[in-house]
Amino acid sequence: MELARTSRRKLSAILRYGSAVGFVAAALCLSLALRASFGNPAWFFFPAAVIATTWIGGRVAGGVAVLLSTLAVQYYFIPPVGFRINEHDLPYFLVFIVCEVLANWIISWRKEAEDAIREARDLLEVRVAERTAELKDANEALRNQMDEQRRTQEALQLARSELARVVRITTIGETTASIAHEVNQPLAAVVANADACVAWLSLNEPNLAEARAAADRAVQGATRASEVIARIRSMINKKPPERAPIQLNPVIEETCILAASQAEKNSVAIFTELDPNLPCVTADRIQLQQVLLNLVINGIDAMAGVTDRPRELRIRTRVQDSHDVLVSVEDTGIGVNAESMSRLFEPFFTTRAQGVGMGLPISRSIIEAHGGRLWAESILGRGSIFQFVLQSSEAGQG
Amino acid sequence: MKEQDAVVYVIDDDALIRDGIQSLIRSIGLQAVALGSAAEFMQAKRIDAPSCLVLDVRMPGQSGLELQRQLNSAGIYIPIIFITGHADIPMTVQAMKDGAVEFLTKPVRSQELLDAVQKAIERDREQRKERAELNAIRRRFKSLTPRETEVLNLVVAGLLNKQIADQLGTSEVTVKTHRARVMEKTGADSLAHLVRMTEKLRTSLQK
Numbered sequence: 001m002e003l004a005r006t007s008r009r010k011l012s013a014i015l016r017y018g019s020a021v022g023f024v025a026a027a028l029c030l031s032l033a034l035r036a037s038f039g040n041p042a043w044f045f046f047p048a049a050v051i052a053t054t055w056i057g058g059r060v061a062g063g064v065a066v067l068l069s070t071l072a073v074q075y076y077f078i079p080p081v082g083f084r085i086n087e088h089d090l091p092y093f094l095v096f097i098v099c100e101v102l103a104n105w106i107i108s109w110r111k112e113a114e115d116a117i118r119e120a121r122d123l124l125e126v127r128v129a130e131r132t133a134e135l136k137d138a139n140e141a142l143r144n145q146m147d148e149q150r151r152t153q154e155a156l157q158l159a160r161s162e163l164a165r166v167v168r169i170t171t172i173g174e175t176t177a178s179i180a181h182e183v184n185q186p187l188a189a190v191v192a193n194a195d196a197c198v199a200w201l202s203l204n205e206p207n208l209a210e211a212r213a214a215a216d217r218a219v220q221g222a223t224r225a226s227e228v229i230a231r232i233r234s235m236i237n238k239k240p241p242e243r244a245p246i247q248l249n250p251v252i253e254e255t256c257i258l259a260a261s262q263a264e265k266n267s268v269a270i271f272t273e274l275d276p277n278l279p280c281v282t283a284d285r286i287q288l289q290q291v292l293l294n295l296v297i298n299g300i301d302a303m304a305g306v307t308d309r310p311r312e313l314r315i316r317t318r319v320q321d322s323h324d325v326l327v328s329v330e331d332t333g334i335g336v337n338a339e340s341m342s343r344l345f346e347p348f349f350t351t352r353a354q355g356v357g358m359g360l361p362i363s364r365s366i367i368e369a370h371g372g373r374l375w376a377e378s379i380l381g382r383g384s385i386f387q388f389v390l391q392s393s394e395a396g397q398g
Numbered sequence: 399m400k401e402q403d404a405v406v407y408v409i410d411d412d413a414l415i416r417d418g419i420q421s422l423i424r425s426i427g428l429q430a431v432a433l434g435s436a437a438e439f440m441q442a443k444r445i446d447a448p449s450c451l452v453l454d455v456r457m458p459g460q461s462g463l464e465l466q467r468q469l470n471s472a473g474i475y476i477p478i479i480f481i482t483g484h485a486d487i488p489m490t491v492q493a494m495k496d497g498a499v500e501f502l503t504k505p506v507r508s509q510e511l512l513d514a515v516q517k518a519i520e521r522d523r524e525q526r527k528e529r530a531e532l533n534a535i536r537r538r539f540k541s542l543t544p545r546e547t548e549v550l551n552l553v554v555a556g557l558l559n560k561q562i563a564d565q566l567g568t569s570e571v572t573v574k575t576h577r578a579r580v581m582e583k584t585g586a587d588s589l590a591h592l593v594r595m596t597e598k599l600r601t602s603l604q605k
Contacts, residue, residue: 184504185504188506214418
């Protein structure tokens with residue numbers, strides 16, 4: 001920018017003084033040529049040359065033009081020819097000089113004002129362009145930042161749901177034996193009943209009533225097996241969370257079935273006390289099932305070392321404050337000490353050798369994402385109770 | 399006395415399985431009683447007949463293995479066939495050590511199960527016969543007077559009448575009379591028979 005300005009100034013120095021000489025020479029030529037037909041046109045042409053020079057070349061070049069034209073006029077047009085002057089021509093000549101100086105001054109003043117305005121305008125334009133560019137850059141940066149943030153948010157969301165899925169699968173992994181048992185059990189029922197059916201039909205006098213009853217039970221067993229598989233599939237599936245009004249009691253019953261063999265293995269009896277008038281809650285069924293399964297498996301594990309009292313897990317549901325649904329999972333396990341209690345919901349805190357330590361934090365985050373609360377109480381050596389509250393669908397709408 | 403028909407108790411918490419197994423067993427003409435838990439079995443009135451248990455290992459409340467231990471410590475000897483979805487070796491070994499007849503995995507092959515049931519009932523039938531015999535011997539031996547018991551012990555130890563009389567400080571004739579009473583009361587038809595019965599009784603007491 002500065003460089004361009006300097007080179008322009010150099011160029012214009014030649015142009016300015018050249019124009020002074022050029023215009024004055026042109027005025028002289030024209031005046032000499034037209035003297036015969038127009039009296040004395042020098043009085044018009046020279047001021048015009050000064051004006052033109054000043055306009056193009058500025059004040060100093062104009063001054064040069066004034067000087068040159070004064071000399072030319074004095075030499076050629078004020079008789080006698082040469083650098084002498086008649087006394088009576090002196091006033092005219094002086095007026096001429098003053099006029100030329102005035103013209104130079106006024107024009108150069110106008111010219112400078114105009115230049116200043118133009119320069120200011122150019123500068124303003126440059127500034128505006130600069131500011132616009134800056135704003136554009138800032139905008140771009142902001143947009144990038146927003147995109148970045150959105151991507152991070154999405155990644156976080158994805159990671160969270162992936163983690164939830166992993167924990168769900170881990171929970172399932174912990175109950176793999178349970179699942180195998182869960183599928184094997186109805187299959188065993190199918191085999192036993194089908195065998196019985198064949199046996200009744202193979203008698204010398206086939207007993208059709210018994211055969212039919214056995215066949216019916218075989219069908220029931222097969223249906224149960226397929227239900228178990230469908231349930232496991234729905235648990236493992238990577239589905240986006242979807243919320244719908246659901247009944248909690250059937251979810252709890254399914255959870256009990258899923259945990260049944262784990263309970264059997266540990267000789268734990270599961271009891272349910274479910275409020276039949278429980279209102280629906282708006283929630284993601286699979287996520288809630290995950291929470292329940294997690295609490296139930298935790299409860300069963302907590303009772304592994306208990307020998308002096310019955311190992312019992314109680315799951316209760318009831319309505320609280322007329323529009324909330326309360327679910328509690330109570331065990332008669334070893335309980336949780338005060339120190340562990342305060343860290344119970346911290347990620348990666350676990351008391352189990354194979355525990356991941358994510359079950360409870362994720363359970364809590366799921367319940368909280370549903371606008372509910374999950375908390376625990378425990379008496380050391382007596383057992384623990386985990387409870388959560390969710391708003392019923394009706395309350396949520398109102 | 400005519401022997402009662404054999405009874406098989408099927409204990410499984412899964413209704414479909416226990417009904418299926420019960421039906422299968424009834425189809426071969428045996429009586430079968432289906433029960434949902436160990437506790438139900440302990441409360442149920444047991445029929446006095448050759449019987450066996452078809453017992454699920456994993457059950458809520460009391461497990462099958464726990465029931466086996468409980469029955470053993472209560473002196474109730476009833477052959478047990480275990481069925482389980484998943485059997486590990488230590489579990490199987492323990493169950494067999496504690497007197498299980500068979501350890502079958504679910505789904506159970508019907509022929510295996512029925513063979514095991516037959517075997518278990520046969521075993522129980524023999525055990526019952528044994529126990530009945532033993533009880534009869536015990537009853538007869540109980541009717542002996544203290545003096546007769548003394549004579550019996552010495553006879554079985556291989557002493558001659560004369561030596562016995564010496565030891566007890568009585569006459570040989572008196573010993574002979576006691577000896578005849580012992581033979582009569584115990585129903586022994588020879589000395590060898592008497593010795594066998596006494597041995598049987600002693601072994602059972604040692605147990």
